[in-house]
Amino acid sequence: MNFSWWFAKKIAFGKSSKNNLSTTIIRIGQLAVAIGIMVALITLSTGIGARKGIKQKLADFNGHITIKPYNSNQSFNSDSLSIQQDFYPIFTSIPEVTHVQAIALKSGIIRTPDNFSGIVLKGVGTDYDVQRFDSYLVKGRFPNIEKTKISDEVVLPQKIANELHLDVDSSFVTYFLQDTGKPIYRRFKVTGIFSTDIKDFDDIYILGDIKHVQRLNKWDSLTIGSFELFTNNVEKIDQTANKVNEYIDFQLYAQSATSSFTQINDWIEIFDTNIFVVLFIMLLVVIINMIMVLLILILERTHSIGLLKTLGSTNWRVRKIFIYYSIFIMIPGLFFGNLIGISLLLIQKYFKVIKLPAENYYLSVAPVHLDLTQILLLNLSAILISAVVLIFPSYLIAKISPSQAMKINEI
Template sequence: MYFRIRMGNNWNVIFFIAKKLQRKQAVVDESLQGTKRAAKPITRIAVLSISLAMVVNIVTIAVVEGFQQEVSRKVIGFGSHISIQKEGEISLRESEPLMRNPTFEKLLRKINGVTHVQSVAYKPALIQSRGNVAQKEILGVVLKGVDKNYDWSFFKSYLKEGKLPTFKERASTEVLISKRIANDLHYKLGDTINAYFVKQRPIQRQFHIVGIYETGLEDFDKELVFCYLPQVQQLNDWGITSEILIDDTLSPYGELIIRAQVSGGNGNYRFDWGEGYEKYAGFSICPTKDTTIRLIVSDYWTFMDEPAGSLDARDGETTIPDTTYLKIKVRGDKMAFCNFKVDSEQKLVRKFLDQEGYHYQLNGGQKTLDVESFPGKGSFSEYIGSYELSVKDFSDIENQKFKIRKVVAYNPDFQQQVKVNSIKDNQRDLFVWLSFLDINLAIVLILMLVIGIVNMGSALLVLILVRTNFIGVLKAMGGNNGFVRKIFLVHIGQLILKGMIWGNVVGIGLCWLQYQFHIIPLDPKVYYLNTVPIEFSLLKIGVLNCITLGVCLIALFVPSLLISRINPAKSIRFK
């Protein structure tokens, strides 16, 4: 009885016997040498199957994790974790303008977890191929306007030529384009590109290429061009831009025709020439004294008499007004009749005093007018397409989104109807597709695990068959079924560990080679990347090893029950 208890509870004895089973001396009957030799290939195949399963599982985890991380990182790099745009708009790139609010921006930066806040705007454009190319090509792109506060950290690692835009000048024309666009349109670093925009009439703008990037994310590389935010704000006609002009033709009475030239807003303009808003866009005048004409222009929806700055946006003004001036100095006989000089086409003759055409003189016979125009600065700079926010923890992005929504909803200083979306909302199809990879990963892991369990189960049954005499001897010496079962489970566990170790070495080695040398390429048009990505997660690899060992041992408990059916008296005589 003492021997039985010691054998049943002493793990040192169990490990000692299991270790001996690994050696040739463990065969107690010479007549079973041939059977053991036949069992060797089966156990080796079982160990090899565990090794291959581990290799496949480790590589699968590293590739799927790398693919999800790399695609997500690149998509976020082109956008942001969270965006705030005008309510009701479906597409982030076609949203209505959002009025800038410095107080609100400071509040966003103070939210716990928010690391960066930046303003952006988008504008579709057509870009023409390089001028000296025989056959002209046109490519549709989207200009993304960014300011000096933009976070360029993502593009620093993908910059192939040149530098990132710095936007030192107010009217900077610097742009960053992709290598794909540059190749398609035959542009190189330093070239000037011609971009065309569809408004009430086609508009051409020229931009200077200062940098070329390549991320490998084909859908974005072929589309996005980065430029200075004010360029996009003005092209979108956000806000109002005004200027006071003098017509080329005179009135029937020979007077100058003063009129307002306005762009932007909703197109329904009202004009304040100094006596309140009215609908008249101009008037005629024969100056008899030095005069400064001031004009304030705003738009309206329904009522002309809404006061400036009204909070009733539906009935009052919806766009920040713009102010412009025209200064006239009268020289000579100020009270003389106006008799302005015209050319053969009855157009007013001007003597320009500057290159821009804002300062000129008009010959009025006995008097001369010195005219200087001061165009409005425009209120377009007060509007953006959306706010982009970066957060510390991407895995917690949904909680951050709801936190920001609360700040927006309960902030009295921000009275605009907006919506807060995460990158998963803006790129829903892409992230749903990435989430499906988890299902594929689970299927591969389960299949490999089942194959390993089946092979190890077969190996365990063969080992039990080969060691039938040995099992009978142990039982005859007082070992119970549990004791003998533990010996074989430890023995098969050692084989599993051996296979897992080799599988880890080979699997991690293959992943390292791909990570370092990018041996296996991909078609970026199909997979969004130009090489197979690898993301090492020691935690996931460790969990995989623990689950593999645990599940295999639990699953092998069932075939080990065969030991309880072995009769010591018969098994000792078993050949």
């Protein structure tokens, strides 16, 4: 058995350590470790949760990757594109792509007796992933889209519905401007109201039948505006987009959701910076606290150090005893810090106690992402880094000679 490990365990958990100065020192150290790991855990879980949540919303509404004509304009109106592509309806060449759907966009103006609002009709077909969209429905249902029959049903964002005083089962007229300058109107019926908390979507987009856009643009049924692709990993959509660009025709190009919305993507990257800064500060606090605890314990047990050296222990063996001792002190702090931190995160995840202003954070509820691997890595990193850093202050033990230690005890 490792003597340093055994001896450190004895003094850490033995009865002799319960009724002296080290008891207070140990409790302070454990409290600091518990608070540090709890704050780090909450920061990591909510930061990653926010990043994933915003990316997922962008992807759910706009697709993880969008394929457009290479010379596509930057307006809200789609350019024409043939639906007859090798990758549609199933992108067999790239296994990361799990679903492909065709859409088309057409800008217009909703007019009501009281108000008006500029909108973009996002036309979708029977291949649209309705299940992915259902989580954003506030009320009502998604329109029934059929292959042969054109549907006048649409879903509206809650913001537009409130501004125009529209609700489920309401109807309204939308004007679309043609290339000739002559407006064409269409009457739609509201079947559902949605909210994504992302201003870029909730301010202008309504969803309906793609056949309306095809008729307005005088396209046939094989002409669409673009393709939306979904992948099996939202964190790797940029890499998958590069693969897609290598496969598709040179007249087309693929763009990831994160690159399409650079401003939102920049906001997402702020979370990564915040996570790093908070984790660094918390780790620094824990390390400084453990160094102070170690130094005080060394000074308190000067006689024990002298006795061990007299009995033949080397400086390194004695140093290892105190390093192990400090790690044993950390373990209860880590346990309770994790227990409290994970409990608070689970409460937030299932009861959604903390709300956020959606106009600032693109999320209405503080998100939580719990990953067992990340939790274990966070705890192991705290232990390993502390153990390595504690090697340096433990060098003080080498300065203590047996004779000096015994004299101090006699005094």
